[in-house]
Amino acid sequence: MSDAVRSPGAREERLVVTYLLSGGEAEARARAKDICFEQTVEFPEDLVPTGFIRDEVIGRVESMTRAGPERFRAEISFPVDSTARELLQLMNVVFGNISIKPGIRVERMSLPPTLLRSFRGPRFGRDGLRACMKVSRRPLICTALKPMGLSAVELAEQTRQFALGGIDLIKDDHGLTDQPYAPFVERLARCSAAVAEANAGTGRRCVYVPNVTGRSDDLLGRAHEARRRGAGALLVSPFLTGFDAMRQLADDDGLALPILAHPAFGGSYVTSETAGISHGALYGQLMRLAGADASIYPNFGGRFSFTREECEAIAAATAEPMGPIAPIFPAPGGGMTVERAADMLEVYGREFVLLIGAGLHRRGPDLARNARFFVDMLESM
Amino acid sequence: MSDAVRSPGAREERLVVTYLLSGGEAEARARAKDICFEQTVEFPEDLVPTGFIRDEVIGRVESMTRAGPERFRAEISFPVDSTARELLQLMNVVFGNISIKPGIRVERMSLPPTLLRSFRGPRFGRDGLRACMKVSRRPLICTALKPMGLSAVELAEQTRQFALGGIDLIKDDHGLTDQPYAPFVERLARCSAAVAEANAGTGRRCVYVPNVTGRSDDLLGRAHEARRRGAGALLVSPFLTGFDAMRQLADDDGLALPILAHPAFGGSYVTSETAGISHGALYGQLMRLAGADASIYPNFGGRFSFTREECEAIAAATAEPMGPIAPIFPAPGGGMTVERAADMLEVYGREFVLLIGAGLHRRGPDLARNARFFVDMLESM
Numbered sequence: 047m048s049d050a051v052r053s054p055g056a057r058e059e060r061l062v063v064t065y066l067l068s069g070g071e072a073e074a075r076a077r078a079k080d081i082c083f084e085q086t087v088e089f090p091e092d093l094v095p096t097g098f099i100r101d102e103v104i105g106r107v108e109s110m111t112r113a114g115p116e117r118f119r120a121e122i123s124f125p126v127d128s129t130a131r132e133l134l135q136l137m138n139v140v141f142g143n144i145s146i147k148p149g150i151r152v153e154r155m156s157l158p159p160t161l162l163r164s165f166r167g168p169r170f171g172r173d174g175l176r177a178c179m180k181v182s183r184r185p186l187i188c189t190a191l192k193p194m195g196l197s198a199v200e201l202a203e204q205t206r207q208f209a210l211g212g213i214d215l216i217k218d219d220h221g222l223t224d225q226p227y228a229p230f231v232e233r234l235a236r237c238s239a240a241v242a243e244a245n246a247g248t249g250r251r252c253v254y255v256p257n258v259t260g261r262s263d264d265l266l267g268r269a270h271e272a273r274r275r276g277a278g279a280l281l282v283s284p285f286l287t288g289f290d291a292m293r294q295l296a297d298d299d300g301l302a303l304p305i306l307a308h309p310a311f312g313g314s315y316v317t318s319e320t321a322g323i324s325h326g327a328l329y330g331q332l333m334r335l336a337g338a339d340a341s342i343y344p345n346f347g348g349r350f351s352f353t354r355e356e357c358e359a360i361a362a363a364t365a366e367p368m369g370p371i372a373p374i375f376p377a378p379g380g381g382m383t384v385e386r387a388a389d390m391l392e393v394y395g396r397e398f399v400l401l402i403g404a405g406l407h408r409r410g411p412d413l414a415r416n417a418r419f420f421v422d423m424l425e426s427m
Numbered sequence: 428m429s430d431a432v433r434s435p436g437a438r439e440e441r442l443v444v445t446y447l448l449s450g451g452e453a454e455a456r457a458r459a460k461d462i463c464f465e466q467t468v469e470f471p472e473d474l475v476p477t478g479f480i481r482d483e484v485i486g487r488v489e490s491m492t493r494a495g496p497e498r499f500r501a502e503i504s505f506p507v508d509s510t511a512r513e514l515l516q517l518m519n520v521v522f523g524n525i526s527i528k529p530g531i532r533v534e535r536m537s538l539p540p541t542l543l544r545s546f547r548g549p550r551f552g553r554d555g556l557r558a559c560m561k562v563s564r565r566p567l568i569c570t571a572l573k574p575m576g577l578s579a580v581e582l583a584e585q586t587r588q589f590a591l592g593g594i595d596l597i598k599d600d601h602g603l604t605d606q607p608y609a610p611f612v613e614r615l616a617r618c619s620a621a622v623a624e625a626n627a628g629t630g631r632r633c634v635y636v637p638n639v640t641g642r643s644d645d646l647l648g649r650a651h652e653a654r655r656r657g658a659g660a661l662l663v664s665p666f667l668t669g670f671d672a673m674r675q676l677a678d679d680d681g682l683a684l685p686i687l688a689h690p691a692f693g694g695s696y697v698t699s700e701t702a703g704i705s706h707g708a709l710y711g712q713l714m715r716l717a718g719a720d721a722s723i724y725p726n727f728g729g730r731f732s733f734t735r736e737e738c739e740a741i742a743a744a745t746a747e748p749m750g751p752i753a754p755i756f757p758a759p760g761g762g763m764t765v766e767r768a769a770d771m772l773e774v775y776g777r778e779f780v781l782l783i784g785a786g787l788h789r790r791g792p793d794l795a796r797n798a799r800f801f802v803d804m805l806e807s808m
Contacts, residue, residue: 088575090785094574130604134668135605138604192468194484221469221516223516260516261515310519349461350527
């Protein structure tokens with residue numbers, strides 16, 4: 047091992063994670079100390095070798111402040127080298143083993159420039175996605191093809207109507223993968239063709255967004271097939287595929303497609319107020335670092351239970367300074383109705399992807415007309 | 428769409444998921460109904476097309492019984508076709524969107540033979556791993572190389588000593604990936620050589636188990652490099668890599684190495700009693716289906732908070748009938764000491780992998796001697 051590696055890290059060579067810890071001060075301090083060891087050496091304090099490992103590798107409590115009754119906020123730093131500059135090992139340092147312990151919640155990550163430079167983040171980000179869609183001012187509008195059980199022909203007809211109606215991003219519902227009802231390749235071919243046909247008529251730049259979440263050995267295959275067939279973006283559920291698989295898709299220069307990240311299977315990280323990961327860190331910081339251009343999550347007031355404050359925290363995290371990593375769009379959805387769009391503009395401004403699903407089916411069977419009504423309404427706001 | 432696909436599925440063509448639902452009867456019934464829609468069509472009831480989709484695709488509440496005060500147990504069935512016979516989409520049907528809703532906990536999955544046949548599960552399982560290690564009666568013994576910050580030379584010396592002492596599986600600590608302290612390839616080469624050298628002297632079959640959790644585009648590369656260098660098994664953290672990546676490694680005929688699954692980053696699924704996934708379903712059923720030969724989790728009484736009953740549920744799920752999917756080993760660890768081995772034999776019988784880490788460092792610097800003491804003790808029990 048070279049001396050350079052063993053030399054004491056400069057201040058900027060540590061990342062800082064803010065944790066919310068349950069308990070009185072003594073208990074919270076014990077939790078903070080436990081995190082320092084568990085997330086690095088995973089070794090009892092008295093057995094840790096003195097010198098470099100004890101001085102540098104172990105986590106370090108940088109600050110500790112009261113955050114409420116029976117609650118403390120601790121900032122704990124870790125050496126950048128402990129992450130191996132890999133996304134998964136970074137996640138492991140932040141919340142690996144201690145995810146299994148109660149009373150510890152990740153509130154946010156502060157990553158130094160030297161670490162941020164190891165990640166490209168989103169390929170498009172807010173500006174890039176707006177340029178792709180040629181939508182400069184209003185929120186982007188996304189809908190989902192559903193319900194599961196329709197044939198590829200039926201889904202393609204939905205796609206065509208939504209594209210005629212001016213919906214920007216027409217994505218597969220996240221549960222559509224390769225079911226016999228509408229197999230991936232057939233659905234991809236028909237829906238891409240439907241969008242292309244509609245765009246040729248309208249002059250718009252609507253895109254079809256196939257869900258490529260599927261077999262690990264076929265993820266790249268589906269993504270590249272999507273590109274070949276003319277898909278305009280990809281839908282990925284990183285809690286299922288793994289976050290680094292999404293990062294790999296984002297970094298693939300031969301693919302170069304925007305990515306919409308779906309939160310399926312990952313809700314357990316946010317359902318407890320005293321454990322897991324904060325909404326901002328999970329749906330904002332982590333999704334962004336892992337290459338999503340838009341991060342889908344359930345909006346406040348819909349059929350899920352996120353609060354307005356939690357959604358505001360997500361939106362803030364998608365755009366806060368993060369070195370070279372571009373801002374991405376929050377994409378609130380879940381039980382959205384036409385009427386609630388005004389609420390959303392108030393909270394998110396115009397910098398979001400508005401996800402509307404069943405709401406577009408409520409006004410009768412003419413989906414193109416329903417979509418146009420909604421797009422017009424949003425453009426007039 | 429062919430008539431065959433549209434025809435009503437026979438009874439065995441549905442999988443059944445048992446959920447624990449919070450609330451009084453009316454609330455629990457509402458949750459059950461919500462699951463039926465949210466996990467399949469994700470569409471309001473009144474908009475779901477009649478016929479095939481309404482009759483077959485939507486989840487179906489098969490039974491509902493009281494499980495305690497303010498708690499109900501619901502068995503809900505879904506069509507096998509909704510899973511596309513893919514692991515990730517199966518996980519998505521079982522707990523995709525509803526992971527984000529409070530008051531819903533997955534207790535177990537009952538998968539019909541037609542679905543189980545789509546998965547190979549563990550390549551080795553209990554019998555296969557015992558055959559690899561040539562250990563027929565006692566629990567297998569596994570330890571972890573640590574602490575992070577040691578060089579590859581130092582870790583290889585630990586490996587040599589543990590192998591001389593007779594530890595069966597000598598794994599990387601799950602936090603060791605490709606840090607500059609001990610880069611992956613150097614560590615792999617040195618530790619594999621150390622085990623081979625020790626085995627040549629002892630005639631034993633100890634194996635080195637490198638952690639291949641890392642970049643998605645390098646997971647297969649690291650795994651195959653591990654095989655070429657003589658590693659005897661692989662350590663994977665599927666909550667980080669994604670579960671299907673582990674499945675892919677298990678199914679790789681050119682690799683054919685046993686897999687130890689690590690629970691890092693996945694604790695949030697079990698930290699709430701009213702949400703997430705049960706210990707048995709997560710560490711038992713899911714790990715097994717996804718190809719792990721041994722499932723690591725924190726033992727009761729250690730430095731984590733699992734109860735004895737939760738650990739018993741995991742052990743039961745690793746061996747219960749599951750069609751063609753072989754039983755796997757529970758691998759309890761986390762703060763294990765030499766003295767607690769008797770407790771474990773009582774709970775797990777001899778069918779487990781005993782994971783002991785720092786406990787082997789407690790008896791002085793001669794790790795080979797410490798290991799031998801422990802192996803001898805276990806063999807005499």
